[in-house]
Amino acid sequence: MASEILPVIFLSLIVSFTSTFIASVIGISAAVPFSIKNFKLKKYILRINEVLMSMPPVLMGLIVYVVLSKEGSLGNYNLLFTPFAMIIAQTLLVMPIVFTLTVSSLSKVSVEIMKNCKVLGAGRFEIFISIINECRMQILSIITTGFGRAISEVGAVMMVGGNIKGHTRVMTTFIAFETGKGNFREAFIIGGILLFISLIVNTLIHCFKGEAE
Amino acid sequence: MSVRICNIQKTYNSKRVLDIENYHFKENYIYVIRGKNGEGKSTLLNIIAGIEKPDYGEVLYDFKTDCLRYDISMMLQKPYLFNTTVYENIIMGLKYRKINKNEIDKRLKRYCSYFKMGELMNKNAKKLSGGESQRVALLRSAILESKLMLLDEPTSSMDYENTLMAEKLILDMKNKGSTIIMVTHDMSQAKRIGDKIILLEDGRINYD
Secondary structure (H helix, E strand, O other), X not given: OHHHHHHHHHHHHHHHXXXXXXXXXXXXXXXXXXXXXXXXXXXXXXXXXXXXXXXXXHHHHHHHHHHHOXXXXXXXXXXXXXXXXXXXXXXXXXXXXXXXXXXXXXXXXXXXXXXXXXXXXXXXXXXXXXXXXXXXXXXXXXXXXXXXXXXXXXXXXXXXXXXXXXXXXXXXXXHHHHHHHOOHHHHXXXXXXXXXXXXXXXXXXXXXXXXXX | OOEEEEEEEEEEOOEEEEEEEEEEEOOOOEEEEEOOOOOOHHHHHHHHHOOOOOOEEEEEEOOEOOOOHHHXXXXXXXXXXXXXXXXXXXXXXXXXXXXXXXXXXXXXXHHHOOOOOHHHOOOEHHHOOHHHHHHHHHHHHHOOOOOEEEEEOOOOOOOHHHHHHHHHHHHHHHHOOOEEEEEOOOXXXXXXXXXXXXXXXXXXXEEO
16 A cells, blocks of 8 residues: 555655746746836736636646647657656646736735835845845745645646556545545545645744744 | 936826926035925935836936946835844845945944944844834945935934934935935925925926
8 A cells, every 4th residue: 555655645746846846936036027017918917827827727737738749749758648747737737826926915015125125226136036035925825825736736637647557646636546446545545645745834834934933 | 426307207197296307416415305295206216216217308327327226325215124134124235235244344333323223233124113214224225325315204203313313424424425315394404404405396396
């Protein structure tokens, strides 16, 4: 049992952490300057991201599947039914969440910080770092939300990963698969572990927040 | 540093808040800008500082269209203090300028002597009162010893004693060669320290 479950847990963590990390780096890097600048298309870009935030994972799975399949534009890379495909799908699901929440969370305060940094002589990179540093608690909460989305996601990873035992099977697809077979005991064990991981991540974040405050 | 305003116009929500044809802020003077709320005082300072752009016109610094960002420092009307110690807040601009530790210590000693900052230095800046925050923001700006210092109501929340110390600090900055442009609603303060008093009305300079 343990030999079957451990790789599933390990792969789940790798895929979720990696996709959350990539989505956070891209999402936050784009959101900080976006929250400061005012331009014509800003409202529309934000609206599109809000729509993408609530995009059904199976639809994202379908899009990534088509792009990575043999006939797709990235078909030559043979990424379909690999953990890479799962990371791509999850990254695309998490990125709009991180981006939109960061923009709405920083929109007021980032302009204030930017002005104060600028009059003290800060350059663009220093302003960027100051905003992230000042808003680290909000950003940390947003990253946790993104991680929650990634680790609990089942539709997209099932489609692009294929739920192949020992290769692309993660905790959520394991639960879905075992439930389908009627093996509720295994499904509940993995479900409990999933919940426990979320508890650990949240506790760590709260400890960090408490320390910082 | 001298500052020349050339045909500056700024409009917010179809209301013209600034419309200055030409004005020259001479080097090493203290200019005090007065005016009612919403007459464009802060907007003028923000444009000079480069944190806002005018709709039309330009600002010349020593007769050039741009200047080094280290040449100007500003204390905003509602200064944002960073979520760290008072000490870190005061030296933040010096860190941006890559000033060495010895020089930082020297300047700290010199400028913190104006206000009783001793017990405040290790306190989190977010936990300060309004007057204390203004003292930190003023010191943070003054310690940079920039050629042009812009102050937007720097003493509005300070008590009388600290206001006098702030005025002494501003006068000393002028004596060191800085040009100072400040906004205040306090006429007696304007008379005490201003070399020139400007009245902004409907976005225009009406009295000099």
